[in-house]
Amino acid sequence: MSNFDALVPALARALEKRGYSELTPVQKAVVAPELGEADALVSAQTGSGKTVAFGLALAPTLLEGAERFGHAAAPLALAVAPTRELALQVTRELEWLYELTGATVASCVGGMDMRSERRVLERGAHIVVGTPGRLRDHITRRSLDMSALKAVVLDEADEMLDLGFREDLEFILDAAPAERRTLMFSATVPRSIATLAQGYQRDAVRISAAGEEKQHLDIEYRALSVAQPDRENAIINVLRYYEAKNALVFCNTRAAVNHLTARFNNRNFSVVALSGELSQNERSHALQAMRDGRAKVCIATDVAARGIDLPNLELVIHADLPTNPETLLHRSGRTGRAGRKGVSALIVPNSARKRTERLLQNAGLKATWASPPSADDVMRRDDERILADPVFDEPVRDDERGFIDALLARHGADLALRDAAGAAQHR
Incomplete structure (x- = not known):
């Protein structure tokens, strides 16, 4: 477990159970001791492991030294994503990552039944993941209690601004407690993202995940x-x-x-x-x-x-x-x-x-x-795929041998070559 010594033990075990042997560059960057409990503005490409990264970064803040969560009176962390699909994907990732901590992860996304989401929130959730518009609706209707939040994550922040969610994001951040961690993840950091970070983060550490280019290798x-x-x-x-x-x-x-x-x-x-x-x-x-x-x-x-x-x-x-x-x-x-x-x-x-x-x-x-x-290239590839089929490496069973012998007698390689030569002569 030497690669995961710096992590919360329950999350380290979850990573091992999932088959992880080492962290990606962005994951290493956000759990580095020098980051501590600071806010962070992280540029990381899609596919670089950033969902697990912010899950690992949040754990010490949320658990505060405990091994497991107690009852969720009100959410401790909020993760905001630009689309329903991404929000549900983030939810699934955080569920396995936090499984051994006893965390409840709830999703609040457009297109789903708002009453069902409200009942889930009433029962209690430690981490809430959602889309900007739906989260704002829940805050406005007082079904999402923001008072106990210790951290807010904006995932793919540049896309959320591109999609016109600035007003919703500012509403959500204004509704969160002032004393909180704010982590922003963005593939690019245009001026609009830098401005949002300046307004809602405190002395944020700027992380440009080394090795982002490796993904494209x-x-x-x-x-x-x-x-x-x-x-x-x-x-x-x-x-x-x-x-x-x-x-x-x-x-x-x-x-x-x-x-x-x-x-x-x-x-x-x-x-x-x-x-x-x-x-x-x-x-x-x-x-x-x-x-x-x-x-x-x-x-x-x-x-x-x-x-x-x-x-x-x-x-x-x-x-x-x-x-x-x-x-x-x-x-x-x-x-x-x-x-x-x-x-x-x-x-x-x-x-x-x-x-x-x-x-x-x-x-x-x-x-x-x-x-x-x-x-012709396509047909050659088709032939290669047929010949590479593992079925041809399997030994012939006794009950198959009689049929194979009959097949070869009627359509064997020698006959096929003779037929091909005959066809060529008649062209």
Whole structure:
């Protein structure tokens, strides 16, 4: 347990139980002794382990030396996230991390029954995770007691400001006790975030998680040059070539999402769409279809995809080019997470080559330039996958041998070669 000696013991055991052997750079940074009980403004990319990071950072503040929590009279910590999906993901992470402390973690998010959330809060929760608008509603209706809060966390603060939640965030922070810790996590720190931090944090420690770039070392960037009329076929060939467990295809507009979804459905891809016109229930069903394997491809706009987490995401395709380096990094960072490898493929019309080169340069990324996979490339990969199937390494059972002998007698390699040669002579 030497890697986790500085942590609250119950959380260290939870990490070991979960299979952790070491902390990520951002996790190490927020539990460093020199941070102590200070406020912090942390820049960390999606997928860098920041949910566990702030869970670890909060534990000494919330437990105050105790091994387990007592009855939750009122919440001790509040975590605010930009979207329902991210808030529920944070809730799940904190539940396993704090399992051995006896903590109750409650979620308050838009699209869910407010009365049910109110009953959960009345029963008592140590940590509350929610979206800005719903948390403000609960505070206004006095169903969320803020009086005992020791800490507030803003997760993906830059996205919350981009989505127009500044007023809600300021309302929430103003309602919290003045004597509290405030931790802000943000992929980028534009002026708007710096201003918010100055207004609501005290002598905050600025942490830029070293090793953020390592996340992107686990991502293979490919820039695929295409003629504009071949763009859709290129996307389809990329999907077929990689055959990823989960793939995310980004478009810049809702209309483009709908168009590609229709095209992919016609080609018999198991696909779901995420765009602004979907209800919360439809979004949940689409994401669940991806998680349980009923769908393998999700087509989405940047706004609609905010906050979603697909654990088996192996491939990101930029059907439309990102408009800036931050969007490129954020889209791509949804793969190559937690030590797993991923591919980020940019579909680049020939006329956009120079613009894409500048985009990659400004993002600090190097991509391999190539043509999209051809039909022959896809078929070769299919053959490789068939030959790599573990079933071919299994020993032949006695009850299978008779059928295999008959199969070889009728369709053996020698016969296949003879047939192929005969076909070639008649061409």
